[in-house]
Amino acid sequence: MAPFGRNFLKARLKNRSDTKDKAPADGEEIQVWVCQEEKVVCGVSKRTTCADVVQALLDDHKAGPEDKRVLQGEPKEYCVLERWKGFERALPPLTRILRLWKAWGDERPYVQFVLVKVSESASPSGKRSSKPKGALSKSKRWEHGPAQYVKSLPVDKQKRMVRKAFRKLEKIRKERTGRDRDEEGVNRLVELIISQDHTIRQQIHRMRELDLEIERLEWELSAGPDQHGSPHSSCAGLPGGQLSDDQLEEYLYSSDSVDRLEEQLRIHRDLIEKLSLDIDIEIKVACTTGTEEPQGAVASVDCDPEDGFDLEELEALRRDLGLSMCRGLALQEQVTELEKELRQCDRALGSKSQECEHLAMQLSSLCAADSAAHAVSTAAGCHVSCGSGVQSKLGQILSQTDATDTDSDTGISSTHSQDSLSPFGDVPPPLDTDV
Template identity: 35%
Template sequence: MESEESKISVWVCREEKLVFGLSKRTTCADVVKVLLEDQNSQHGLSTASCSQSYCIVEKWRGFERILPNKTKISRLWFAWGEEQRNVKFVLVKSEASLANHGARSAEARVVLSKHSPCGTKGTGRFPIGGIPPEKQRRVVRKAFRKLEKINNKRVQRDASSAEKMETLVHLVISQDHTIRQQIERITELDADIERCEAKVHVDRIKRHGVNYVQDTYLVDAAAASSREGDKVCSAETLAKFEEYVRQCDEVVRLQEELWEQDALIDIYTGQMQEELNHRWMQRRTEELWSKDTPPLPSSEADTASENELLLEEERIRTQLDASLYIGLRLNTDLEAIRSDLDLTQEICVAREKEMKDLLEKVNTLGIEEGSGSEERCSHGTDDKMGMMSTLERKSEWVEQARGLSKAHSVNDDDSDTGLSSLHSQDSDSHPVCESLV
């Protein structure tokens, strides 16, 4: 900014000259004097008498204006602001630029340019020689102040945007530098990788031969295909085995439930036997006591026999109701257990058939594999042996379940027979309480 503030461009005889060392107090007269000294030093003339006959003309967009000698040219130049590119200062003679030769000390004129599109040959210039010099200076100062205010507003408005643009420029430059460094680093890494790959390739050629890549791909493809087949087969087989084990666990659970039901039946039978024995002992005691007592009269004997018959009838009815209730309970439990057992047996038969099919498939796959997979064949044999043992255990469980069902039915028959025998034994005994069950 200091270099721009200390120089100005002035055209002399169609030649642009730069005047350096300007300050706030530099006037147009000082600039004219410096330019004439430079021009006369080239031609060897003196500048004592000719400096007063030259002036500086300001040209802007086709308009011209003669600047007074006391005008601060640096202040005028910065007052133009953004229009500086359209402003030009030209050094001319006073006689060539003025129509009259009056006083020009504080004079400022707006002269139409000869190159202006709106200027004509008949257009006259407008001298303002009638205005006092003091008023002319005030007008010029007022114009300068207005231009300075406009320029300050523009500078304030553009300051923030200029700072933002400067920040963005610095950011872009920094990112460009970082990207260049990263590109160089990537190039170096690529070169290192290529060198390592070339070295590894040469070592593998020496170790495995020229066609080691093709051989590796073929071996890997065969191994991968075999592994995938084994994985699929083993996954399906494992799922079937898990389902089979679950079914076997279900069979075991049903067997345990059967055992619990048998235990409950035994408990109920024992309780009923104890109750009947207790009632029988009571009746025997009453019979012995009745034998020891003297016989009653005939009327009292008839009444006693009728009461005894009624009690016997009530006793038999109570025993029948209790036996019917117990029989219905046992029959219901037995039917439920039989239905569960039949369903479990059907499921086990279906699973057994499915496992046999799987064993046949595994045997077929083992035969097709050939001699190249002995380890997998041995492993498959172990799996088949394990499956056979599982099937044998399953068959044992099924047989146990069937035997339990038969034993249960026999026990039911025995229990019913025992109840009937108890009933037959107690047919001649005394009546029992109705709260037998």
């Protein structure tokens, strides 16, 4: 047996602090349950076997007080039992326990190592009141347990079994690592797709900005610098006549829609003109056929004199039909003209009514102003009458002085006297209606 269990391994209780140990052993640690206590085996290396762990645990147990010594016997009578989720098996003595422990991988929290006797490792799962026929006794079941069976095998076969178990564990570990690797690959692909989607969105946004810039430059080149009152400058919301991206995009979309509407309007106008021309042609053809058909009827009458009465009646009916059609067209034209005149009259009446309303409002405002100024005019009436009397007296004095100075004046005064003798001299000047 290798000397690891005696010289290098050290067992202690799990709840004991490491600070109390002055020189802790180098290597890994493995927890093993001994007599319902969890102990930690320190200094486990890759060459440590289950037999070394059993030897270290027994040495630690014997080092304790005598009243607490429960485990009796040689180390070969004990083995390490491996438990995992309700399943258990006895490990062979030459099993490298550290390699086995690492092979479990993520399942380590569910794995326990228990120190038991070889005779107890194959204990029955439960007692039964009646033994089935052919059942083995308790001693025989212990003898045929897994630990006894493994111990009874040769060393080479035990090694092969251990290698096979390790191969299975390695296969399980590889499968788990493969699944983890696949999950990591999927996560990387998802991250790559998200980053590519973000990049594509940025590129699309940049392309839209470039398209808007190209449209703006094309519009500026086509419009020219002299068109200051254009829709582009009128809808510019930023200083300097520049547009924001949203405003420019809205303007471009609206301009495209306006162009499409103008094109549709032009097509509809062409169709209306074509239909009106077709209608005029049909009306003219109908009028001409109505006037020309009687001549053909006369010719047919001349050609066939036997049915004279019937042809004359047919000719008269056709003539009446043509005349009625012409009269109907004339009446239709008159009706259209009358409708136009009626619409014009309605518009004129509407404008006149608006003017009347406006004048009525002005009249009401003037009446209000006159009623307000009537009190002021009555107060100033006496002063106006006195002033008028003084003005009449001054007029009489001035007329007398003009009569005395007529003979002493020069030719200019004579001309004034001649003007005073004119028949229109006594006529007063026309009054100013505005005053």
